[in-house]
Amino acid sequence: MSVLSGKKIVLGVSGGIAAYKTASLVRLFIKAGAEVQVIMTPASKDFVTPLTLSTLSKNPVHSTFYNEVDENASWNNHVEIGLWADLMIIAPATANTMSKMAHGTCDNLLLATYLSAKCTIYFAPAMDLDMYKHPSTLASFSALKSFGNIIIPAESGELASGLSGEGRMAEPENILSFIENDMIGKLPLRGKKLMVTAGPTYEAIDPVRFIGNHSSGRMGFEIANEAAKLGAEVTLISGPSHYIPADKSIHLIRVISAEEMYNACHTYFENTDIAIAAAAVADYRPKNVASQKIKKAESSLTFELEKTKDILASLGEIKKDQFLIGFALETENEIENAKGKIQKKNLDLIVLNSLQDDGAGFGTSTNKVTFIDKNFNMEPMDLKSKGKVAQDILNKVIAHYND
Known part of the structure; x- marks a missing residue:
């Protein structure tokens, strides 16, 4: 393109x-x-x-x-x-x-x-x-x-x-x-390799049903599109989403489960300069997946869940010179929880959005975020389109390389 x-x-x-x-x-x-x-x-x-x-x-x-x-x-x-x-x-x-x-x-x-x-x-x-x-x-x-x-x-x-x-x-x-x-x-990210994750993950219960969330993937796709415009070589790892990249140069990898996203991220992270984890990855998955559709027989159904692998934390553990950005979607104690994730997951920057803010979160064309860097400097932003938020995020990346 x-x-x-x-x-x-x-x-x-x-x-x-x-x-x-x-x-x-x-x-x-x-x-x-x-x-x-x-x-x-x-x-x-x-x-x-x-x-x-x-x-x-x-x-x-x-x-x-x-x-x-x-x-x-x-x-x-x-x-x-x-x-x-x-x-x-x-x-x-x-x-x-x-x-x-x-x-x-x-x-x-x-x-x-x-x-x-x-x-x-x-x-x-x-x-x-x-x-x-x-x-x-x-x-x-x-x-x-x-x-x-x-x-x-x-x-x-x-x-x-x-x-x-x-x-x-x-x-x-x-x-x-x-x-x-x-x-x-003159493109500011020319020569940089950027990996971004997007969308939800679906964790199978049986061949028909799954555990998922309401993420559309729009935020991650907006970041990928803006990064490509700025000259980055972009790898976009997306869970189930109806969005497609606007720029044909973007390398799109479609995955379904948290395990598949984990494997894809670890495949590309080593040769990545910037990683932005915008996906809403499921924290739990069914421990045992039924091989056949579960019939509606009883009035209730119980199944055991196990934790999925923490993709962002695992990338933070092996991080060398990569600039690593995470997202935090919180409903309470937002700032404290976001700061905790920065330390626990070895992040350079976290993008915090709260479901308490109108126009933020899943299923909207807008977002209202607060940037918190690894030194806990905070920068609240106004409500903006997700495209503008993507630009703000990438401006933080550009500023990092211009320091």
Whole structure:
């Protein structure tokens, strides 16, 4: 899966002959899973039609602040578009447009959006050889890079003038690869191996019935998805759950029982950098499992339970340099019980959630947690979506490696 999957991209097209290549570029972005909005300068429409880019992007193309046909239509809000974007790419970036960007000139919708954008901005220069090497163009390059913008270097080849040399806009495939590689290189968990457990475990009573709990697995899957976005190599060990990973790079291992989850965790833990135990593992299982379905004969049924293996404690015992995070779902004496688990299970961090809090626990899209580290520093968090909680957890991981 491309690192651009799910990203919101604003593509700014300025008026140069290389604008015809943007049709292929839009198609590549869409194929990578991105959502694209195109803004064209008025001059760029002489080289490629808005209809072409609108059809490929599946979104209206904007080039003016207002609808010239319908005076009652709403204006094109450059601030809103700029804030919507995760990335902005200006391709082709002509000498004229780059000079305006460098000096804050704002005489069209593309430049207004550029000045409003808060996201990472890439620009792909395109012009003739002498223009590319002119001191004013080199000054624009320097100014734009000093603003934090990222240049996608022009390529050498035959130019529109008939000359051959540097100044040709990078080919769409190379623009895509440049952006992907740049983003991957900046991912904070790149090169880290992360293991996360999710969901419940089911402990068989007979071939039909089991002991389980209400965990859906959503929290663990959210963590896995967010970790993959941050560049981690993710192994997700999940008990029964209807969720599937959003990122195809995630290595999903399906298990049913606590014993199966224990074995899977110990298979991968040794070569793991980060382990996050978000699964709701059964503490007990039937000591004897019936080989046939138990018939409803008596008014009551009694069977003996035995403890399952404590997966988190067993990982804490063999932990070397791994950053180990556990979860605690409590109904009483929450803080004291969570602190006890940190010491008993040799954890670096515990994520405490209480069933006393509305919107927390099983079967909800939200969670309200308190972070407690191994030094017993506590950080209560507000009620958030489980996706946002996953981000908070991984921010703790990133902070650990940045210390």
